Amino acid sequence: MSTLISNIGLLVAADGERRDAALVIDDGRIAWIGENPTAPAADDRTDAGGGCVIPGFVDTHSHLMFAGDRSAEFEARMAGRKYEAGGIRGTVAATRTATDDELLANATRLVAEMRAQGTTTVEIKSGYGLTVADESRALRLAQQLTPETTYLGAHVVPVEFVDDVAGYVDLVTGPMLDACAPQARWIDVFCEAGAFDVDQARAILSAGITRGLGARMHSGQLGESGGVRLAVELDAASVDHCTFLSDADIDALAAGNTVATLLPGVEFSTRQPYPDVRRLLDAGVTVALATDCNPGSSFTSSMPFCIAVAVRDMGMTPAEALHAATAGGAAALRRDDIGELAIGSRADLVILDAPSYVHLAYRPGVPLISRVFGP
Numbered sequence: 001m002s003t004l005i006s007n008i009g010l011l012v013a014a015d016g017e018r019r020d021a022a023l024v025i026d027d028g029r030i031a032w033i034g035e036n037p038t039a040p041a042a043d044d045r046t047d048a049g050g051g052c053v054i055p056g057f058v059d060t061h062s063h064l065m066f067a068g069d070r071s072a073e074f075e076a077r078m079a080g081r082k083y084e085a086g087g088i089r090g091t092v093a094a095t096r097t098a099t100d101d102e103l104l105a106n107a108t109r110l111v112a113e114m115r116a117q118g119t120t121t122v123e124i125k126s127g128y129g130l131t132v133a134d135e136s137r138a139l140r141l142a143q144q145l146t147p148e149t150t151y152l153g154a155h156v157v158p159v160e161f162v163d164d165v166a167g168y169v170d171l172v173t174g175p176m177l178d179a180c181a182p183q184a185r186w187i188d189v190f191c192e193a194g195a196f197d198v199d200q201a202r203a204i205l206s207a208g209i210t211r212g213l214g215a216r217m218h219s220g221q222l223g224e225s226g227g228v229r230l231a232v233e234l235d236a237a238s239v240d241h242c243t244f245l246s247d248a249d250i251d252a253l254a255a256g257n258t259v260a261t262l263l264p265g266v267e268f269s270t271r272q273p274y275p276d277v278r279r280l281l282d283a284g285v286t287v288a289l290a291t292d293c294n295p296g297s298s299f300t301s302s303m304p305f306c307i308a309v310a311v312r313d314m315g316m317t318p319a320e321a322l323h324a325a326t327a328g329g330a331a332a333l334r335r336d337d338i339g340e341l342a343i344g345s346r347a348d349l350v351i352l353d354a355p356s357y358v359h360l361a362y363r364p365g366v367p368l369i370s371r372v373f374g375p
């Protein structure tokens with residue numbers, strides 16, 4: 001089954017931007033890209049109406065397997081309270097008492113929200129269960145929604161282990177890993193004051209890598225911790241947040257293969273300073289943008305919103321922000337089949353109800369996603 005998308009005002013293709021373009025999808029892959037007047041026939045035809053076509057967004061950081069609501073915490077923050085990692089424990093309590101059906105229904109709704117806003121690939125983490133059974137069920141449910149599942153047993157130390165952190169690390173690297181590894185592609189750790197230190201993070205990620213999982217990390221959200229350098233040393237696919245970075249962190253990222261994933265929804269929702277993306281880009285670091293959709297620090301499912309903030313408040317150009325939200329995300333998942341539109345790549349793409357991707361930032365908050373093709 002082939003589909004022609006004709007009358008594309010602006011096509012953001014891997015080899016550059018093309019005006020008055022068309023493309024053909026065959027069997028879920030891009031089979032042809034060219035000028036609109038020379039487009040071949042296909043079984044089916046969609047008229048883009050002069051709109052812009054971009055790759056589907058690749059959202060590489062989300063915590064969708066949760067129950068409960070933390071709007072009161074957000075309200076208190078807007079009145080001046082600081083964000084603290086400890087808030088995660090409230091969501092853990094609510095998640096443990098939720099049924100499988102409730103968890104899956106909530107996550108399914110959020111994935112649908114993401115897709116309606118142009119996201120065609122989403123990573124989903126566990127991390128609000130923090131017992132062997134609860135982490136493993138979060139991953140089992142997440143697998144129904146995406147192949148990009150991440151084991152985050154090391155999100156925080158749960159209340160029942162506050163006096164035995166070493167015992168919790170043993171659990172995370174032992175029986176919990178045994179139960180979770182078969183259902184996960186990635187392992188993640190929150191390496192930050194109030195969560196896990198560099199030595200614990202090293203033990204946790206190393207155990208996961210030994211079991212065949214790819215490494216990713218949360219670090220630099222609340223301060224510098226050495227986590228960023230550890231992520232690069234362990235060849236993690238991505239280190240996420242990167243709000244606080246030392247010169248040594250930047251040098252390490254520039255010399256390594258680890259993507260810096262920035263999460264502007266967090267700074268927006270916690271009133272923290274935004275990360276210095278120009279410092280990263282000038283150093284040659286690959287940058288991704290993701291929503292970090294979660295009930296505590298960033299309850300948005302919208303990549304267009306994150307792009308708008310990245311442009312308005314972080315000083316990215318619209319082209320840089322779009323690239324970070326698509327190809328950058330693909331790099332952060334070590335995927336070469338998504339995140340850009342080229343012959344042979346997956347036809348995960350979005351038709352915008354706008355002549356240019358600049359409108360994603362220029363018209364913040366406006367639903368510009370006209371049609372989404374993809375899985």
Ligand code: NIG
Nearest residue numbers: 087088190218292294296297
């Ligand atoms: O990425 N930083 C750790 N984890 C989440 C926050 C989760 C929460 O507050 O519930 C984050 O921001």
Ligand code: FE
Nearest residue numbers: 061063218292
């Ligand atoms: Fe997170």
